[in-house]
Amino acid sequence: MEETLDLFYLILEDRTSGFGYTLQTDSSDSELELSAVRHQPEGLDQLQAQTKFTKKELQSLYRGFKNECPTGLVDEETFKLIYSQFFPQGDATTYAHFLFNAFDADGNGAIHFEDFVVGLSILLRGTVHEKLKWAFNLYDINKDGYITKEEMLAIMKSIYDMMGRHTYPILREEAPLEHVERFFQKMDRNQDGVVTIEEFLETCQKDENIMSSMQLFENVI
Template sequence: MGAVMGTLSSLQTKQRRPSKGQLYVMDYITHQNKSDKIEDELEMATVCYRPEGLEQLESQTNFNKSELQVLYRGFKNECPSGVVNEDTFKQIYSQFFPHGDASMYAHYLFNAFDAAQSGSVKFEDFVAALSVLLRGTIHEKLRWAFNLYDINKDGNINKEEMMNIVKAIYDMMGKYTYPVVKEDAPKQHVEVFFQKMDKNKDGVVTLDEFIESCQEDDNIMRSLQLFENVM
């Protein structure tokens, strides 16, 4: 080891001093690296999204300032850029359901969180939805659930939309549920619920019909509370 270090020292002492041209090139490279670093920092500052003030979010949600700070730290830990796209959202969400396929339900859930339909979820979107799901009134939770089921956002829920959501939930829960779920369970579930909710039998469920049916039927409310656990 000493011989190697001695050889390196000898080579360093025998090197010629750099010429003026070499010094100019070295100075240019150093300056360019500094400029690149500054540009990278400016680019990161542009890319990274910063949420609204916590005071404003506190007035808009059911969380206090300290709770929002904890939520924001967790959000930034998973999403350093300050926003989350659908692919990242699916990856994070699927970790909670390792025995099933959560991809489709995560897709629908992402669209419900992305209120502006911008293709990304900001911290404000995330905390607003969480505020309703965890601490909202029954009416607020039902409105949020309706928006989730209303996949095409036309203000109504048709049977196909309800089937898509319910099937996605069953797929996410996987085959290792107890009691074991039959293959036709999602279809049976939708047939019963849709018949009760579509009060005027026009083939769609409106927001008013949805809220009224849920509040009238304890079985529907229990099912929604069960599904709320996977939201």
């Protein structure tokens, strides 16, 4: 399990910085720039209340978001194209699909700036509980409140495909399934074949390796 979450957080830390979201504030900006976009984000004060970013940080994030997505919206195909740029050695399509669904909080098929910045706030500055809930939501592909072996295997295979066949050490073909078996051995406390949010949170918070991996984001912004 720790290998799974370690890899998850390493990927997100590296690729979040790759999207151009190093925060550089500009004191001359007093509000979000809303011209020339079809989707206008919520007010700056409201977004500040919903996240753990300052106004200047939100302004910087919005400039980066608008630069990548001038319409103010990101559909899944655009998200896949952007994300795949960072993994030329592999196929990031499936993992990007899962990640897109995790950011698309309302499930409407598009990531608004609000969706992105709220998710980013959790990953970068959320509590341990908030970060773990976000990770659980990523793994719970059908959003029924349980992680099954099939869902976890799909996630692990997508990571395997994304990292490519030329990683070091070389990822063995059976590695995804082995990760899943270790995950369920540790997480599935009552051995009913699924992992609940309660089992997930309890196990993760008792695991020093997982907790260490979650500190990766603290100094990104």
